[in-house]
Amino acid sequence: MGLPADKSDATADRLAALTMPDGASWARIAREAASTRFQAMGLPGRRDEYWRFTQPDTLNAIQPPEAALYPPEDPPAFSALDRLSVVFRDGIFDPEASDDLALEGLEIERLSTATQADFHWAKDLYGVLETRGQDPVERPFAALNTAFATDGVVLRATKKILKPIHFRYLHEKTDSDAILHFVVRVEEGAELTLLEGGPAAARFNKCMEIDVADRGSFHHIRAQGRDHERRAVTHLFARLGEESTFKSFTLTANGRLTRNEAVIELTGDNATAHIAGAAVGDGDFHHDDTVFVTHDAVNCESRQVFKKVLKNGAVGAFQGKILVKEGAQKTDGYQISQSLLLDEDAQFLAKPELEIYADDVICSHGSTTGAIDEEALFYLRSRGVSASEAQDLLVLAFLAEAIEEIESEEIADDILTRLESWLVRHRG
Amino acid sequence: MLNIKDLHVKLEEEDKVILKGVDLDVPAGAVHAIMGPNGSGKSTLSYVLSGRDGYEVTAGAATLDGADLLVLDPEERASAGLFLAFQYPVEIPGVGNMTFLRTALNAQKKARGEDEVSAGDFLKLIREKAKSLKIDADMLKRPVNVGFSGGEKKRNEILQMAMLEPKMCILDETDSGLDVDAMRLVSEGVNALRDAGRSFLVITHYQRLLDHIKPDVVHIMANGRIVKTGGPELALEVENNGYADILEEVA
Numbered sequence A: 001m002g003l004p005a006d007k008s009d010a011t012a013d014r015l016a017a018l019t020m021p022d023g024a025s026w027a028r029i030a031r032e033a034a035s036t037r038f039q040a041m042g043l044p045g046r047r048d049e050y051w052r053f054t055q056p057d058t059l060n061a062i063q064p065p066e067a068a069l070y071p072p073e074d075p076p077a078f079s080a081l082d083r084l085s086v087v088f089r090d091g092i093f094d095p096e097a098s099d100d101l102a103l104e105g106l107e108i109e110r111l112s113t114a115t116q117a118d119f120h121w122a123k124d125l126y127g128v129l130e131t132r133g134q135d136p137v138e139r140p141f142a143a144l145n146t147a148f149a150t151d152g153v154v155l156r157a158t159k160k161i162l163k164p165i166h167f168r169y170l171h172e173k174t175d176s177d178a179i180l181h182f183v184v185r186v187e188e189g190a191e192l193t194l195l196e197g198g199p200a201a202a203r204f205n206k207c208m209e210i211d212v213a214d215r216g217s218f219h220h221i222r223a224q225g226r227d228h229e230r231r232a233v234t235h236l237f238a239r240l241g242e243e244s245t246f247k248s249f250t251l252t253a254n255g256r257l258t259r260n261e262a263v264i265e266l267t268g269d270n271a272t273a274h275i276a277g278a279a280v281g282d283g284d285f286h287h288d289d290t291v292f293v294t295h296d297a298v299n300c301e302s303r304q305v306f307k308k309v310l311k312n313g314a315v316g317a318f319q320g321k322i323l324v325k326e327g328a329q330k331t332d333g334y335q336i337s338q339s340l341l342l343d344e345d346a347q348f349l350a351k352p353e354l355e356i357y358a359d360d361v362i363c364s365h366g367s368t369t370g371a372i373d374e375e376a377l378f379y380l381r382s383r384g385v386s387a388s389e390a391q392d393l394l395v396l397a398f399l400a401e402a403i404e405e406i407e408s409e410e411i412a413d414d415i416l417t418r419l420e421s422w423l424v425r426h427r428g
Numbered sequence B: 001m002l003n004i005k006d007l008h009v010k011l012e013e014e015d016k017v018i019l020k021g022v023d024l025d026v027p028a029g030a031v032h033a034i035m036g037p038n039g040s041g042k043s044t045l046s047y048v049l050s051g052r053d054g055y056e057v058t059a060g061a062a063t064l065d066g067a068d069l070l071v072l073d074p075e076e077r078a079s080a081g082l083f084l085a086f087q088y089p090v091e092i093p094g095v096g097n098m099t100f101l102r103t104a105l106n107a108q109k110k111a112r113g114e115d116e117v118s119a120g121d122f123l124k125l126i127r128e129k130a131k132s133l134k135i136d137a138d139m140l141k142r143p144v145n146v147g148f149s150g151g152e153k154k155r156n157e158i159l160q161m162a163m164l165e166p167k168m169c170i171l172d173e174t175d176s177g178l179d180v181d182a183m184r185l186v187s188e189g190v191n192a193l194r195d196a197g198r199s200f201l202v203i204t205h206y207q208r209l210l211d212h213i214k215p216d217v218v219h220i221m222a223n224g225r226i227v228k229t230g231g232p233e234l235a236l237e238v239e240n241n242g243y244a245d246i247l248e249e250v251a
């Protein structure tokens, strides 16, 4: 089946403007295959089922629109934690600014180095989970990423890693266009906490493939940075083995356009996958969570908790699916997407989906749009709490269920502090 | 302390007049009770005094220690020392009872230019007050009023009152839904706060509560007005004969 002419032209133009990095033959093959996948899918358009809520134009464009720099956060997310930082400036790894990455049980390598060599575990994953995630829903920006990622990291945890690994993305040029690819392998029984923070670039395409082996545990917390004009499309592809745990939380405050996709496959029995997000937007803000969780094993649990607080014309979108395959009995699937609209100009679009082919499962999903509870607001004010502080309390209460998905209290506090100061900056 | 003069109130959204000239003076240290049939405007009076949206004052005045209450925001009225124990306390999922009370206490202190209480001092204080109201640690940690029984909600209102130490306390049917033991706890909580500098306006249907919290003055409210004022014996009269005789007499 061919693409419509306009789509195929735009896709060809975009491809022509990109340069495929060199590498060992396995890497070249993987990248070429991804490029072919991308070409077959074409750039997304409004008519595509999963792009009805979000305009991909600025993601499609050959050059990203300029994005003004925002004064850096003070202090940046996660800086109070004992962690190892890997710094990228506008999508380019900065070894000087990064920590020495020697840690017991951790193998970590820059993508460009890894793709020059015979990195057996990375080789088995690079583009592999992304490819699996292309069916049944196409994700062209992920294929484009696999083909053309210019930097990134491959890392492997072989035991419990004692410190979180922190990818810190600095945005320093107003016209930067970054494509980063990460491959993460958590070996049997190993544990890894991964932090991501910062706006990254004027336009940021990030793809992360995460393979969690049996009884492995992966925790992911990200804060997407405060730059108002940045645009981002990110993908998480995760495959979970038996009794493994996957937990991911994302905070998005600001950003002109953010599309966060997550594709999670529970392939081993008794695995757990939780994915949560808190997004706060004021004005020119469009935030889209597109999530696909597949249950393909027995007795697995999945939770999707997405909350958005929107005002002043900000738009939130949620497309979330739970697919329970035949034989995936005893599945416990939960999905909630909610928005709190602080005025009448904000908008929330949601498409929750369930598709179930097993009979012994519990699955629930719900989606709501609401305003601040005036009764609660008056009650708080009648006790002396100012109107703005009372509203902030109610907003944080609304977000609580998502924030509670963060296991570490220290990290949850860091996220909460960021939300609190965002609320103070965006009062009125 | 609280002075209400010829207060007229209508609903903002409809042409419905609810208060039709309320006059009331509660001096410092006094306990006044308001009784009256359902729908006579008692809750409306308490809401208007505390600054809830939805009402329009068309005439009259209300002052607290001489300061015009009606121009203040609800939070300013609270900091000025006004407290309403709600007839129907509001549930606030996601906001911890303790966080709520500490935020409120410190907001009031800040507004009055006083020092905030430290987390440690706050904890000590709330534990002590909660204990006398038989509010356990679990209730303090739970979200505000969520999953509380009717009686627990009312005790929680009194706990807030005890923590915030207002000078003018309005209790709107705090006794409704309370069993005998809870009524005693709540009354003891209120009586412990009685003070020469603190006044109470107790809205109730029942003499029962007034056996515990002895009022100095009892008012009868009907159809948006105070129609009769007397001593504690007025409450007994209502208890024995209902409102019919009184309403007939003043008609």
Ligand SMILES: Nc1ncnc2c1ncn2[C@@H]1O[C@H](COP(=O)(O)OP(=O)(O)O)[C@@H](O)[C@H]1O
Binding pocket: B011, B018, B036, B037, B038, B039, B040, B041, B042, B043, B044, B045, B054
């Ligand atoms: N927000 C409102 N909307 C419509 N009617 C109201 C509202 N508030 C009060 N009322 C009406 O005003 C009258 C007085 O009510 P209320 O003050 O609750 O009386 P009480 O507390 O004495 O029982 C009642 O007829 C009630 O239905």
Ligand SMILES: [Mg+2]
Binding pocket: B042, B043, B044, B087, B172, B173
């Ligand atoms: Mg009432």
